[in-house]
Amino acid sequence: MALSPDVSDPVVSPPAPVRAPRQQSPFGALLLRLHFYAGLLVAPFLLVAATTGILFAFTPQIEKIVYSTELTVADPGTATLPLADQVAAARAAHPSGDLLTVRPGEGTATTQIDFSDPSLDADHQHTVYVNPYTGAVTGRLTTWWAATPLNEWLDNLHANLHLGETGALYSELAASWLWVIALGGIVLWWRRLRGVRSARRLLTPDLSARKGVRRTRGWHAATGMWLTIGLLFLSATGLTWSNHAGANFDEIIDSLDASRPAVSTDLTGSASASGGGGHHAGMDMGGGSAAVPVDPAAITTVYRSARDAGLTGAVTITVPADATTAWSVTGNDSLWPVGRDSVAVDSTGKIVERIDFADWPLAAKLTQWGIYAHMGQLFGPANQILLAALAAGLICVIVWGYRMWWQRRPTRADRRALAGAPPARGSWWTGLPMPAIAVGLPALFALGWFLPLFGIPLLAFLTVDFVLATIRGRRHNGGRPEAPVSPAPAGS
Incomplete structure (x- = not known):
């Protein structure tokens, strides 16, 4: 007779298989640490730039109230x-x-x-x-x-915090690293979702996570995905007029003969020139006679001639220093389509030269469009609202990033810490393949030269991280160099 099982005995389920943690490649480990430290250290500057940028974007409305x-x-x-x-x-x-x-x-x-x-x-x-x-x-x-004084004050607040050349380093540092942080975040989010990638997962936060770092990461990453193109645009356009990277950009534009053109106002030798020579009023002209002054009353004729030539919208009329120089009339309409046509006009109303915006080199057009869009002027109020939304989104991403850092802090009694822990150090310094190093190092040096406030902090980060890893390895191995360690789990 078969024995009945003892119903009082507990049913023991077989242990669940332990899944090995997903391993990061050396490149992934480096990117994760770089994204973490860059976000941690550069985010305060980005936070200031975003906040002041919102104020500057709505300068026209504020000006109309104040002035x-x-x-x-x-x-x-x-x-x-x-x-x-x-x-x-x-x-x-x-x-x-x-x-x-x-x-x-x-x-x-x-x-x-x-x-x-x-x-x-x-x-x-x-x-x-x-x-x-x-x-x-x-x-x-x-x-x-x-x-206006208010416009200047807000512009300097955004550009240099009213600290002059030294303060301008903050905004250039922010612009130099914004694109790195944005693109690095995309790569990390893409790698994390491998195997389950979809548009919904990439662009929407994981709402199934009720709390904790997983939920915060979802909002941080999904919002960053939506903002990426706008952040890349702000980074690129901000760098074009920065002190160091902007100077390198100008050199490249000049070498390509793609600078913004300007009409020539020299009337020397033309029928309209009086007195000969090209010196400013009050200066000796070589013949003992003074330069012939310009009659301000001619501005009515000059203005009418420019209008008849097709210049519409808002214009700026530049008064010549003397009669050997033509007046210039330039459109300054920043709304799309941009009005930047320019004419040189003598005092009789004759057009002596003309340059239309349509004839500008493409690089010069892109630069001008970029400047106007960065300032919130190209598409009027819609441009301002878009910039404000972009800046507000960036502020949220930064806040969520710091929240993740805080949520990752050790909380066990024997491992308490005041702040979050950085990602685990991987073996990127020994694990990167030689082809990647051979191609990557020259590219980084070239990029670091073009963007000094990207290159110098990056070199400092890599040096410090390598030195600390070496010291830590020797300390843990009794003075011997650190052996290669397993890369950190993804998302650590």
Whole structure:
């Protein structure tokens, strides 16, 4: 007779198989550590750049509130006064200084007229604001390349934190590493999801994780995926006018003969030139006679001639130093399609040279479009809203990144720590294949030369990480060099 099993005996399930942790390649280990440390150390600068960038993007709206009297006309008329009369009204209110540039007002905008002042540096002027319909002076400001004091203050806050050349290093460092962090994050997220990749998994956070680092990582990575193209754009355009990388960029553009063109205003030898020579007013012209001064009243004729030549929208009229130099009229409309056509006009209204934006080299066009878009001007309010959303998203990604760092901190009683732990050090310094080193090192050196504030911190990181690994290895191996270790598990 078969014996019945004892129902009181517990049923023991076989142990679940232990899955070996997924191993990182040397490249993955290096990228993970680089993404972690770059994010940890550069993120504060990116946080400042994003916050100040939101403020700067909405400068036009803020200006119209702060400088409503100077910039706008409450009751625009039907016809504007001759431009020469508006300049005369500004001169009466500001009798000192040379007349430099004029930006005629239309619609609800006032006319802006710039005068030099020996007490100011070359970048600043006194700008007089005139009602183009009545000729009444509505105000005067000390401006920076035609930008209001508020615009200058917000621009310097974003670019250098009001610390001059030293402060500008912060924004260049942020721009130099933003693209590295963004692309590195994409690669890491792509590698983590291997085997289960889909558009939904790549672009949406894992909501099945109720809490912890897994949920935070999902929001951090998915949001970063959505922001990547915009972040790459901000990085590239920000670098074009940085001090060090921007200078290298300008050299390349110049070598390709793709710089922004400008009309020639030299009238020497033409029928319109008077007095001969090409020196500025008040300087000896070699024949003992002084340069013939320019009649400001000619600005009405010059302006009308530029309009008749097809220049529409907002323009800037640059006043020549003497009669041997032509006036220049340049479109300064930053909205798409960009109005940057330019003409050189003599005092009789004759067009002596013309350069249209359509004729600019492609590199110069891309640079100009990039600058306007980076400043939130190219597509008007839509551009501003997009920049604000991009900056806000970047702030969220940074906050989630720091939260992951905090969530990963050891919490056991024997391993408590105040902050999160870095990813485990892998064997990237010994495991990278020689072909990767042979190709990668020259490429990194070239990139580091072009972007100094990427190259110098990267060299410092690799050196310090290698030295610390060597010291730690010798300490753990009784003074012998560290043996290659297993790469860190993915996502550690």
